[in-house]
Amino acid sequence: MNKGPQTNERTEMTNFKFVSQLDNHTISKYSRDFIRDKLAFCLGHHEACANYAGRSKWLPRRVIDVGLEDQDFVRLVNGSEIAEVSSDAPYVALSHTWGSARVMQLTKETMPLLKSGIQCQQLSRTFQHAIHTTRDLGFRYLWIDSLCIVQDSPDDWSEEASKMQDVYKSTICNIAATGGSDSKAGFAFLRDARNIAPFLVQATWKDISDIADPIMQEKLVPGLYYCMDFDFWRDQVEEAPLNQRAWVLQERILSPRTVHFAQKQVFWQCRQQEACETFPDALPQWSSPATALWSTWTNSTSFRKQLDELKSHGQNIAPPGTRANLYASWDKLLKTYTSCGLTRQEDKFVAISSLVKEMQSVTGDEWLAGFWKTQIIKHFCWRVEWESIYLTGMMAQGERLPISRPSCWRAPSWSWASTNLPVAFHQDTMYNDLSYVSEIKEVEVTTLKSGQIEEGSSLLLRCFLHAGEFSRLEKSDLGRHTVVFRFNHGNYVRAGLCFDEYLDCPVEQLKKVYFAPTQQSFSGELRSRSVFSVVGLLLKSAGEENGVYERIGSFSVAVPSRSDLTFMWVAGHRAETEFEEFDGNRYTIRII
Numbered sequence: 001m002n003k004g005p006q007t008n009e010r011t012e013m014t015n016f017k018f019v020s021q022l023d024n025h026t027i028s029k030y031s032r033d034f035i036r037d038k039l040a041f042c043l044g045h046h047e048a049c050a051n052y053a054g055r056s057k058w059l060p061r062r063v064i065d066v067g068l069e070d071q072d073f074v075r076l077v078n079g080s081e082i083a084e085v086s087s088d089a090p091y092v093a094l095s096h097t098w099g100s101a102r103v104m105q106l107t108k109e110t111m112p113l114l115k116s117g118i119q120c121q122q123l124s125r126t127f128q129h130a131i132h133t134t135r136d137l138g139f140r141y142l143w144i145d146s147l148c149i150v151q152d153s154p155d156d157w158s159e160e161a162s163k164m165q166d167v168y169k170s171t172i173c174n175i176a177a178t179g180g181s182d183s184k185a186g187f188a189f190l191r192d193a194r195n196i197a198p199f200l201v202q203a204t205w206k207d208i209s210d211i212a213d214p215i216m217q218e219k220l221v222p223g224l225y226y227c228m229d230f231d232f233w234r235d236q237v238e239e240a241p242l243n244q245r246a247w248v249l250q251e252r253i254l255s256p257r258t259v260h261f262a263q264k265q266v267f268w269q270c271r272q273q274e275a276c277e278t279f280p281d282a283l284p285q286w287s288s289p290a291t292a293l294w295s296t297w298t299n300s301t302s303f304r305k306q307l308d309e310l311k312s313h314g315q316n317i318a319p320p321g322t323r324a325n326l327y328a329s330w331d332k333l334l335k336t337y338t339s340c341g342l343t344r345q346e347d348k349f350v351a352i353s354s355l356v357k358e359m360q361s362v363t364g365d366e367w368l369a370g371f372w373k374t375q376i377i378k379h380f381c382w383r384v385e386w387e388s389i390y391l392t393g394m395m396a397q398g399e400r401l402p403i404s405r406p407s408c409w410r411a412p413s414w415s416w417a418s419t420n421l422p423v424a425f426h427q428d429t430m431y432n433d434l435s436y437v438s439e440i441k442e443v444e445v446t447t448l449k450s451g452q453i454e455e456g457s458s459l460l461l462r463c464f465l466h467a468g469e470f471s472r473l474e475k476s477d478l479g480r481h482t483v484v485f486r487f488n489h490g491n492y493v494r495a496g497l498c499f500d501e502y503l504d505c506p507v508e509q510l511k512k513v514y515f516a517p518t519q520q521s522f523s524g525e526l527r528s529r530s531v532f533s534v535v536g537l538l539l540k541s542a543g544e545e546n547g548v549y550e551r552i553g554s555f556s557v558a559v560p561s562r563s564d565l566t567f568m569w570v571a572g573h574r575a576e577t578e579f580e581e582f583d584g585n586r587y588t589i590r591i592i
């Protein structure tokens, strides 16, 4: 392999040392030395990593024995066999995306071959690079999902999927094929090193008198300036092909440390530090996933920090706000998670179940089909983030719409897992004077060991319930519509609707839709006018027993004054088939 230039000297730039001359590919001697140095320093000196990511001696049921440096074959071994001869056998785990490439997998048929030993060349390029990296780091064992879980055994798959939390928490280091979109991509990418490290430009700043900001004008003095991509971590790691996959989110958060093999360079991430080949000592603050501006919405790093912080208090009472911050981060994490792709639609709850267990162990909270019991009243009025479908790359302009509903039953309609689309929650901190106007009386959910839930889950809601029809469509864009809604009791309201799936008919053709308001708030002044708003669920009759409904979306109504919506808080006349109970004020209905 071409070794490229080997100067790799560090240059000083306003408190940061950086390497200006990288090699022309990403698994050079320099990048391998960089990974070894970071791992050795992390294991030996990082206090945060020792406290929160201490080495566990737990071993997965099966691992790949990568053997020695010059060996050209590897074999599948049982963790219990290794434990018999060694009390401390660290293993490396791989995060990768399968893509459409057909690669060697562990099946009932290939098990004897993999156990007796298989030539490295018979494995995919990504697996071969993972084997070399494991040996290079001085370790003997490697865990790869598709080679360590029997892919054609539902029982083995279910059992091993339930241990994913331990697999990633106990690994010595996670190696991530971050830049590859399938198993053939490998870790090695050619790069133009001149575009990666900061480079100097002579700036003369012409026509700065057009710049309105005098402080900015003052800063633009002629001279030598460093230029570089400001958001290189976000572009190369967060938005890389691998991190668009749902399974990978928990792998990355649970691992004590991760090496990201991205397309332009290798990145390091552990509990205490982020670094990369260009900034091997530490990342500048402006690009770090812990502190950069963009990290507020792509925040797996801050979620992990908050999880660790709450864990560190153990049985003691954590400082005020710690739990609330963790839950707020979780909401954002779910937004990221629901934007990611899944190969098997039935994995929606499974691919996040390890993080759910982590949260449960720290908060003691109960998980109900995608919601925390203590938070469900705030969150079950989630909404599809139609505006982010283009942004997250789920659908490039002009491409086909992603299929919004799973082909098999996966979750009740009131759960965000009932749609394939990205979702977000209404943030209660954005509102003043917020109150909940419905009450969740009962949630019936059975969660299986794999994280999936049993069909038949339902939620019993005590709420105001208004039937009506659309009298005028004002605006329509993907799943969002602004309509005038005519209630059966004669009142009209202008409402924003957000559907949970693409409609297969024009919105104005929908008949007999129900509004179930869930929260009201006074949002303060908007363009010098006060705004009173109500949000809630958009329902349709499930056409089964009395009072059974399905969620089809959410609505929001904003008016200048509370008195404009007094009719919302009056029980309309409902036929007996439309509810289970009526207390003279609100109806009790079941949502499935």
Ligand SMILES: [Zn+2]
Pocket (backbone or CB within 6 Å): 041, 042, 043, 046, 049, 257, 270, 271, 272, 273
């Ligand atoms: Zn560390």
